[in-house]
Amino acid sequence: MIVVYVETTGGVVAEVSLEALTLARSLAQAGGGIPVDALVAGPIGDSVPKELAEAGVRTVLHAGSPDFDAFSGAAAASAVLAAREATRAVVLLAGGTNRGNEVMARVATRLDVAMAPNVVAFGGLSPFTVTRQVVGGAAFEEVRLSQRPAVFTVAGHAVEAATADQAGPATLTPLEVELSPADLVVRAVSTEPVDTDGADSLKSARVVVGAGRGAGGPEGFADVSELAELLGGQLGVSRVVTSLGWRPHHEQVGQTGSRIAPEVYLPCGISGAIQHWAGCASSKVIVAINTDPDAPMMTKATYAVVGDMHEVVPAINEEIRRRRG
Structure with missing residues (x-):
């Protein structure tokens, strides 16, 4: 049995x-x-x-x-x-x-x-x-x-x-x-409902824009969210982001989150710990943005941009809007 x-x-x-x-x-x-x-x-x-x-x-x-x-x-x-x-x-x-x-x-x-x-x-x-x-x-x-x-x-x-x-x-x-x-003796005392539709959309997205500790805090996701919207994609985050309560868990990419396989993944301010890599390794093209050129995500990426995500991402957004406008 x-x-x-x-x-x-x-x-x-x-x-x-x-x-x-x-x-x-x-x-x-x-x-x-x-x-x-x-x-x-x-x-x-x-x-x-x-x-x-x-x-x-x-x-x-x-x-x-x-x-x-x-x-x-x-x-x-x-x-x-x-x-x-x-x-x-x-x-x-x-x-x-x-x-x-x-x-x-x-x-x-x-x-x-x-x-x-x-x-x-x-x-x-x-x-x-x-x-x-x-x-x-x-x-x-x-x-x-x-x-x-x-x-x-x-x-x-x-x-x-x-x-x-x-x-x-x-x-x-x-x-x-x-x-x-x-x-x-130990039991759950309360639960909060979450929107699980976002997790399904993340798994099937053709473009995912990721953000990690480099976002700096709950207020640091406006630019990456805008980039995801401009590209018709979804926002994904690292485990540390959800652990700190900056973003909801259904946006997490990694071993204990969603496993994604988009055409393009843009991790911004994500170092690329092995647990996160387990969730994004199937991405066809990875464009990483990080201030540390030796971060694991940067060394594994298809393309790497060395720079502050809060400077690079707004510049990308502006260029996309200019070309479309």
Whole structure:
């Protein structure tokens, strides 16, 4: 049996969970068609059972007590362990999000087994091996998971989500989970809705203008935003920008953000850390702007402009307007 910890967003199954289910289905087929079950902890949208059925899930185990209304990594781990006990699963996995990695790490710790994060593929069944991203996606590592259950997470966008060729209705089954007081010590107290349409537009954009720490602060994005608009593209930012709260997370490009493959990428004031490069390496042409000629992004770029983004970008915008005007 395989159990996939499923995250939901806005009442629907998160894309990363659909990707994890796609890999789980391939693994199940390689194992002779063993069932794939899903665990949802917390409120469940009306469309979720149907979505999971289309993803090849046999049974949707739902931990729906009020204790799961707010996310708790420890409580979710307890739910995964309860699902494993109910199904006798030999494989437990989740999408490689912050929450997915936390939950599965807790599960592995309690079971005293190894856990492989950010898996991109499985190699063999005997012994069971997986390939995972390391060094921000710049290298791959083969890991043997000899203990049972095998516990791992699937790297975001490493697998393209697909519906099952043969999908039947999924049975929705309540799952009773016994929680300890310690499971509820740390939990989310509030959430804020975000505009996720921007992330989808960023992934499909033919032109992306990036901005990093060199923007200098929340007020430093006017020129790069204008450049993106003039070029009919999208604005993308580095992780430090979202970590500092300067821009929303759905604009982040990188290992923990969106992975882009535009015709042209213009990173401005972005040093090019390996985590960011993992998200933009598929760009066909990179035009980097930075004051440091030795910054990793500058050395990897197709073209490099050494200069202050707050001087270079306004000049580019002015020239574009002049030629069009």
